Amino acid sequence: MPDIVLNQAAVTSADTDAVVVTAFEHGLSQAAKEADVALDGLLAEMRDAKEISGEFGECTSIRTMGRMPARQLLVLGLGKPAQLDSFRLHNAYQFAGSALRSHRASSATVFVDQAAVDAVGGNGTGGDAGADALRDVATGLLLANFEQGTRKSKPDERPALQHIAIGVISADGALGAALDEAQVLAQATNQVRSWASAPANTLTPTMLAASATALYEGTGLEVEVLDKADLEKEGMGALLGVARGSDEPPVMITVRYDGGRPDGPRLALVGKGITFDTGGISIKPAAGMELMKYDMGGGAAVLAAMWAIAKLRPAANVIGVVPATENMPGGRAYKPGDVLTSLSGKTIEVLNTDAEGRIILADGLAKARRMGATHIVDVATLTGACVVALGHATSGLMTNNASLATLVKRASEKAGERVAELPMHPEYDICLRSDVADMKNIGDRAAGTISAAVFLREFVDDTPWVHLDIAGSGWNDQEGQVQIPSGPTGVPARTFVHLARLFAEM
Numbered sequence: 001m002p003d004i005v006l007n008q009a010a011v012t013s014a015d016t017d018a019v020v021v022t023a024f025e026h027g028l029s030q031a032a033k034e035a036d037v038a039l040d041g042l043l044a045e046m047r048d049a050k051e052i053s054g055e056f057g058e059c060t061s062i063r064t065m066g067r068m069p070a071r072q073l074l075v076l077g078l079g080k081p082a083q084l085d086s087f088r089l090h091n092a093y094q095f096a097g098s099a100l101r102s103h104r105a106s107s108a109t110v111f112v113d114q115a116a117v118d119a120v121g122g123n124g125t126g127g128d129a130g131a132d133a134l135r136d137v138a139t140g141l142l143l144a145n146f147e148q149g150t151r152k153s154k155p156d157e158r159p160a161l162q163h164i165a166i167g168v169i170s171a172d173g174a175l176g177a178a179l180d181e182a183q184v185l186a187q188a189t190n191q192v193r194s195w196a197s198a199p200a201n202t203l204t205p206t207m208l209a210a211s212a213t214a215l216y217e218g219t220g221l222e223v224e225v226l227d228k229a230d231l232e233k234e235g236m237g238a239l240l241g242v243a244r245g246s247d248e249p250p251v252m253i254t255v256r257y258d259g260g261r262p263d264g265p266r267l268a269l270v271g272k273g274i275t276f277d278t279g280g281i282s283i284k285p286a287a288g289m290e291l292m293k294y295d296m297g298g299g300a301a302v303l304a305a306m307w308a309i310a311k312l313r314p315a316a317n318v319i320g321v322v323p324a325t326e327n328m329p330g331g332r333a334y335k336p337g338d339v340l341t342s343l344s345g346k347t348i349e350v351l352n353t354d355a356e357g358r359i360i361l362a363d364g365l366a367k368a369r370r371m372g373a374t375h376i377v378d379v380a381t382l383t384g385a386c387v388v389a390l391g392h393a394t395s396g397l398m399t400n401n402a403s404l405a406t407l408v409k410r411a412s413e414k415a416g417e418r419v420a421e422l423p424m425h426p427e428y429d430i431c432l433r434s435d436v437a438d439m440k441n442i443g444d445r446a447a448g449t450i451s452a453a454v455f456l457r458e459f460v461d462d463t464p465w466v467h468l469d470i471a472g473s474g475w476n477d478q479e480g481q482v483q484i485p486s487g488p489t490g491v492p493a494r495t496f497v498h499l500a501r502l503f504a505e506m
């Protein structure tokens with residue numbers, strides 16, 4: 001694990017490999033101006049020549065040629081201060097961390113601007129803005145240590161960031177604790193990204209369960225892996241139905257963290273764990289199907305968040321539930337027209353085997369209720385329609401309970417992960433009516449993200465519930481969307497950790 005410390009050294013005396021300062025579109029930051037003096041006006045000249053624009057995410061690396069103890073100066077563009085928030089702060093510093101690694105720097109002193117503090121202080125979530133900004137910056141930097149290409153025979157030679165010092169302007173509040181939190185939050189996020197990017201042949205449902213179990217060792221978390229026989233015994237016909245087309249056995253992973261009063265609220269996090277989604281008999285087109293290895297991104301976020309919660313120990317009760325299977329078109333695969341009996345007792349007519357996420361979540365939600373959930377948040381790479389609606393920067397949020405939704409939104413702001421609410425007005429209770437079963441698994445084409453949520457809502461009854469669709473926000477594969485890092489994002493693991501903390505206050 002890299003070390004992160006606070007540093008009161010001046011820009012011109014920090015002696016790490018690199019020093020990081022910021023620029024805005026309107027001009028250089030205070031720390032950049034101090035570096036500029038040591039560099040005889042080089043930065044001002046580069047700004048005048050528009051070589052440093054201050055545009056968001058711009059990383060300009062400069063050799064200091066002995067004018068400063070650090071051999072390298074990185075100028076990070078933060079764009080417009082008014083547009084800065086926790087999400088953009090995480091992303092900017094992840095870009096900075098990545099640029100440092102590309103320039104062979106493994107130690108850096110990072111000077112944080114008052115503008116960064118103001119940006120997160122302005123989000124109305126209360127707390128200590130200085131500590132929040134510090135946590136976001138440190139987390140962003142650590143996120144840059146993630147590698148997708150760990151299976152290359154000649155691995156990436158970029159060094160990881162090993163030593164980070166953060167130069168702070170105001171030394172108020174629990175800054176040390178913020179750095180410890182950043183380590184846990186970044187590690188959890190990178191764990192999600194590593195699970196999400198793992199090829200499906202190296203991360204089957206069984207392997208995901210084993211990997212999570214190994215991760216939990218020594219944390220005190222109670223993990224239980226229900227195998228196929230257990231699922232049959234419990235009557236999880238929905239999960240078992242989807243799993244029929246695969247030779248890989250399904251599992252249901254449950255995790256318990258008891259940090260609150262035994263009679264207090266119990267938050268359940270339920271994540272879709274499709275380790276590969278071919279679409280089944282309603283098979284997907286070949287182009288781009290490889291990305292469906294991350295169809296367990298929701299489950300991965302739940303499992304990693306549970307680890308982080310066990311590390312940070314909020315006084316809350318949290319359970320994690322992850323139904324996991326492949327969705328394959330094998331000889332015994334479930335077929336359009338089949339009727340499945342879910343754990344809740346409700347029957348589902350399958351009209352499209354590619355709408356499998358909601359089917360396995362039906363059993364996940366029922367399981368969470370059986371485990372005593374008083375509040376449920378589920379997360380899933382559920383609909384292509386959500387990618388169309390919101391792109392890759394924002395998760396779709398749907399709910400049956402405005403106050404739980406408010407908590408999730410507050411947690412997401414703290415986490416630097418964006419959500420946007422989609423409506424569930426009665427007009428969207430579009431027909432899931434089936435002639436042969438309690439409901440069918442698809443509505444019509446319109447508002448596909450919402451009709452999936454309408455289906456899920458059938459399985460929570462009156463339990464306060466929030467559904468997060470991360471089909472777009474879980475993975476950025478949009479060329480040209482350069483304001484967020486490409487590849488797996490790890491959402492919404494950090495939101496879950498902050499949500500558990502908000503529950504501790506309940």
Ligand code: BES
Pocket residue numbers: 277279295352354355356357381382383384385387442448471472
């Ligand atoms: N896993 C997909 C959704 C998805 C699409 C995630 C693109 C990430 C990127 C899901 O299982 C699915 O196939 N949904 C269908 C539902 C439809 C058949 C009602 C979809 O969105 O097309």
Ligand code: MN
Pocket residue numbers: 277279353354355356357
């Ligand atoms: Mn599907």
Ligand code: ZN
Pocket residue numbers: 274277295354356357381382
């Ligand atoms: Zn899917």
